[in-house]
Amino acid sequence: MSSVKEECAVFGVYGHEEAAQITYLGLYSLQHRGQESSGIVTSDGKRVYEHKDLGLVSKVFNERIIKHLSGHMAIGHNRYSTTGLTRLENVQPFLVNCKIGKIAVAHNGNLVNAVEIRNAMENEGSIFRSTMDSEIIVHLIARSKEKRLEDMIAEALNSIKGAFSLVFMTKSKIIAARDTRGFRPLCIGKLGDSWIFSSESCAFDLIGATYIREVEPGEVCVIDENGLESIRFAEPEERLHKCIFEFIYFSRPDSKVFGENVDKVRRELGRRLADESPTEADFVISVPDSSNTIALGYAERSKLPFELGLIRNHYVGRTFIQPRQKNRDWDVRIKFNPVRGVLKGKRIVVVDDSIVRGSTMKKLVTMLRQAGTAEVHLRIGSPPIEHSCYYGIDTPTQGELIASTHSVQKIQEFLGVDSLRYLSIEGLLACVSDPETFCVSCFSGAYPITRHGEYEKDVFEDTKVCGEGPEVKGEMES
Ligand code: SF4
DSSP states (O other), rough: OOOSSOEEEEEESSSTTTTHHHHHHHHTTGGGGGOOOEEEEEEEESSSEEEEEESOHHOOOOHHHHHHSOOSSSEEEEOOSSOOOOOGGGGGSEEEEETOOOOOOOEEEEEEOOOOOOHHHTTTTOOSSSTTHHHHHHHHHHHHHOSSSHHHHHHHHHHEEEEEEEEEEEESOOOEEOOOTOOOOOEEEETTTEEEEEEETTHHHHEEEEEEEEETEHHHHHHHHTEEEEESSSSOOSOEEETTTTIISSOOOOOOTTEEHHHHHHHHHHHHHHHHSOOSSEEEEOOOOTTHHHHHHHHHHHHHOOOEEEEOOOOOOOOOOOOOOOOOHHHHHHEEOOOOOHHOOOEEEEEEESSSHHHHHHHHHHHHTTOOOEEEEEEEEEEEEEEOOOOSSOOOGGOOOHHSSSHHHHHHHHHEEEEEEEEOHHHHHHHHSSGGGEOOHHHHHHHHOOOOSOOTTTTTOOOOTSSGGGGGGOOOOO
């Protein structure tokens, strides 16, 4: 279920005569990471070409547009906003002109010191075009006194704090970089002689590229006509903080992120959950699609059948017109429909990846009850989310997270289920290799980098652009 909001996808290709086409396909396979807007910037070594808009990849691009995006190098971005609202000037890649010529950036993550840096720059006279934290990165590069581009980027990256997997493009180079804690994934692949960067490896499969490795925390990879040069802007932190939610929900099961297969880890979440919280029931169902793999792991370990008890409508757009008839929970009903013939009179285990506010799950449970289920036992493949994420995931403020104000028993009562169990933090960490390298801050509240003060993702917004914004975002709340 869309329990937690997506983040962003970045993609880059160097040395391919169809760079725009390859990037388009890459963004297509990374659509799950962000659906608000999409963009591609290309270069033929002399000129830079750009196209971006609000909407899905399939809506933003067509054959004619892709043909016009000339060049042998390209970077692309799919956005789900974590800082800055959904408006055209916030669509990435963010392309600017500065003393080194044109430079474009695509960012996955969230900067925790963006407010301080931007306020200081604005006090000195800087003018910002967007309301994204990512824009300060190109300002820092443009202000650098260093001579070489790589050193300018390194200096800029040493000034920002937080989560960033970045892909830059100038007229002649593609540069990828990752923060020193490694919050977000970023992999390197090869397609013949071409170099590819992608948030997840599922994009490599579609274009026929081979996975090489991850960009390392603190590393800057520069690709130009001389091939790949690896430099460091900083040493990796002694304690890495790779986002464990990539395995719980964000990444596709067919991807490799942080060097591990998502499907393998996600199944293990289900097995651990079954070990920790076995259930007497007739069968297991998932909340499709995100919890399918966890549910399969749960069913396998419990030796219970896996059934398709909920059917998901895959063609739901981000907005739809709700009839005026009240109390029908249209948002959930339009997305999921229970299979009455399967559910009636049965004791079922419902497996989901996470609970954020609890409101969507409550509607779903009501729907399952109305379909005639005898018992509903809810099993969650992650611990209770008690804290907000500051590192690139759009979670609500802490007060809106149901687990921050309610005990598990109270959540069970609120949802109206016969039993509710979460996976423990220890169980979660037991499912990954090198557990000490993962971030679990949204469960534990122990933040590796603090942010000064609570602020919303519209922190830099002070104008309303009519016709853009909230109506593009209709993803249901959970
Ligand atoms: S706080 Fe949670 S969602 Fe955010 S990076 Fe850490 S594990 Fe991921």
